[in-house]
Amino acid sequence: MPKINLKLLKKQAQREINRAGDLKFLNEIFKKYLGKRGELTLVLRSLERMPKAKRAKVGKEANELKTFLREKFEQKKFSFAKATEDKEEWIDVTRPGKKLVVGHLHPLTQVKRKVEEIFQAMGFSVVEGPEAENEWYNFDALNIPKDHPARDMWDTFYLKDGLLLRTHTTPVDARYMEKNNPPLRIITIGRCFRHEATDASHESNFYQIDGLMAGKDISVANFKAIIQEFFQRFFEKPVEIRMRPSYFPFTEPSFEVDMTCLVCGGKGCSACQQTGWMEMMGAGMMHPNVFKNSGLNPKNWQGFAFGMGLDRLTMMKYKINDIRLLYSGDLRFLKQF
């Protein structure tokens, strides 16, 4: 066993580490001192054969030296890495990133999801119904009699097979109430059709959101709270709503629902024709005849129903100025969402 001079070992190792010119050489030095058969390793291993008193002293020093050298090695290693980074490995961060091919969901799908999510959070179930509908559900069940001028409110596409294309999603309410007793909360979003000329704000097929909440004592005040909450969550702004009288054969009373103008916050601007309000939906308290036609006793139930355009909400959200873009299949449009 050679005489151990830890001080000398330290000096020597330190000098060699400092001199090391590259990583490979540094690793060899590491091996020389701290490897399996390294000089310091051997010292540490020899400890157990030493007398107790000496062992404690040498052991402490040797371990301190080990920690010290490891640190030195790490520092040196880091300085190499840094030097390489500085010298060779350079990238141009201003170069554009690699384009990943991603698809896009249609804006109507995205807004539909948002609407469904908000209403589901308030306990509304999402339901669906047919697009090719019969006269009963689209009109008669909704208290819109045949040969009545009220039918003129809906310009209808008829099919040669006797059915028609639903003009609104309200028939889904009637279908649902036939099979389910109140209390109930439903929302349905689906494609509807109107026989009218197409322009920037009218399409002959479009999407309508229809909601219904019925129970023992569901009131106009409740409607106001639910719908106000919906708009606040949808637009993420503290908006208010107001109701004005309207007429729909399937609701009584009926309302037109306005919301605080999003552009001016109610002060009045060109977007809202200086009124401070934007027209958002038609609504009302379900007409007793509709309950009756769906097999429910109107004496037991009351509730609100509303209908609103999904296309309009989508256009407001994304500031789309022409409804026809939604049905154009134009990828230059769709890839923006």
Add this chain to the structure above:
Amino acid sequence: MVFSYNWLQSFFRKRLPAPEKLAELLELCAFEVEEVKRVGGDWLLDIDVLPNRAPDCFSHLGIARECAALTNSPIRKPSVSNGAGKFQTRDFVSVEVRDKDACPRYTAKVVTDVKVAPSPKWLKARLKSCGLRSINNVVDIANYVMLETGQPLHAFDSGKLAGNKIIVRFAKHNEKIVTLDEEKYDLDEDILVIADARSPVAIAGIKGGKLPEIDKKTKVVVLESASFNPRIIRKGSRKINLKTDASWRFEHGIDPNLTEFAINRAAFLIQKLAKGKVAKGLIDAYPNKVLPKRIKLDLDYTERLLGIKIPKREVIEILKSLEFKILNSKFNILTIEVPTFRLDLTIPEDLIEEVGRIYGYQNIRAVFPTVSLIPPKKNFSVFWEELTKNILKEAGFTEVYNYSYVSEEQIAIYQSNQHKSAVIELENPMSTEQRYLRPSLILNLLNNIQRNQRYTDEIKIFELGKIFRKTKNVEEAKQLTAAILGDEFYQLKGMVDLLLQKLGISNVWYDSYQSTPEDSKISMWHPKKCAEIKVDHEEIGFLGEISPKIIDHFKIDNRVVVFDIDFEKLQKLCSEETIYQPISKYPAAVRDLAVLVPRGTKVEEVLNKIEVAGGKLIRDVDLFDVYEGEELPEGKKNLAFHIIYQAENRTLASQEVDEIQNKIVKTLEQNPEWEVRK
């Protein structure tokens, strides 16, 4: 309809609120006001009278009544004349109503010594503001009274009525009439007319005839003020395709009790403005007098429906302001008598609307409902639909929404390849472009590709929507269709695999399609590049290249590959279940294998052989290259596989793997046309 502010003001002693203010008030409590426009010294309010209020509010008096309720000011009724001259109306004309259901009331009155002349300026101006042309004082007065009261009136020249008779009857087959505007109409048994002893002199409730027209020589005027059955007027007006101010009003219904007031009002004005003398008496065919309705209003229900308590006293005030009579208000259930001009009110909810709107909906505070906590039901159809869209989107496909219709031309392309019967035609399409309901989503997707190929050649699109087919009935079903531009069959097949895997559907396989003569569905497709997508034994859709002929029709410059999946079937197979397969602790060994086979050999055949020969130690076989090229022998292709071996309980020895690999090679080479490359 346009209303004159000054005219409305004329019914009140008190000043009405300024036009803009009045419009705002009306808007919140009655009707939307489209526009307030200043014209000369007047303001014109374009008011959107709600269709159920047409009977009472398609008149200045009606809107004035609304203003009275909203401003709490009493209305002054316009003056009338019951007649005082030496003549009796019945000396000039007799009235016979042949169908009481079609004409519940017919009133007639005569004014003699009339001087037909141009109307005074103010009258002309008022008519003009409301969009009517001035004719002469008598005709103008009839129109004026209609605008004022809502009751359409008609004036005949008594001298021109054959037999001094007015008969209300249905037209006879082949009867004709020339109307005041010189238009000729063919009438039939569905159309109600006013006739004299000889022939029709007016189309009842729609338009007057030329024959008994008021002209400069007219001395004796017979005024008509009648009530007609709305359905009959509506039907007649549609049949002859003629809508007038009168027909529009009659279609919506008018209070039969209004005829008398209106006719006396007109008589008064003719006396005043055309120096006429109003004959005594009124001919009034009114067998079943309409009486005011009584409706019970439960104040508790009112509170429950509106969600706010309005004091009884206030409710009563509101009802009174609308000219309703309170017959009984002792209890919490009021008995209300509703004036007959309010045809729109029949049930308690109607009255609650009246109370609510005049009270002001803005005064109802928002209150969240108190309900049982019933969580919403999960709608699986919607859930799978949204998940499917997400998977496609994440894989680089863009969602489109197309019209539900297809054009005549598209259907021709489709039908020449399909059964004739299966499509559904619209009765009243907007154009031939939109004549049929889409029987497939492919047609419009091809249009999308055609339009987009100008801007980009990277087109990967999909649509999930309803298609319509006729079987016994109209059959409507959700369909999922995706299209890709280019020779990308395998990319799209990979998409289907990924989609089904993510939807938890296994056992997917692709069957080359053997078309039978009856089943021509396939011929949208390239006959050699098309497969049925099958899950177990059920076919759920097709995958393939669109037939070059069809691509040509659509003027697309490249190949198009499409998958077309019956979403109704698909969603039934979906599952959210995934069971974790333990990961083996032991390393896998990979061996490559290349085999030269004839071009027509299916990869599946080779795969099957490998898997059978390899047994259960094969974890996966991955085809990583297919090569057909010059260096290879004629008619051959090279298939290259990675074969991954792994055991669950041990590390496989190299020797063991080699043995299996050799077994596979031997098995493959049993086929004399196959050659494993070493």
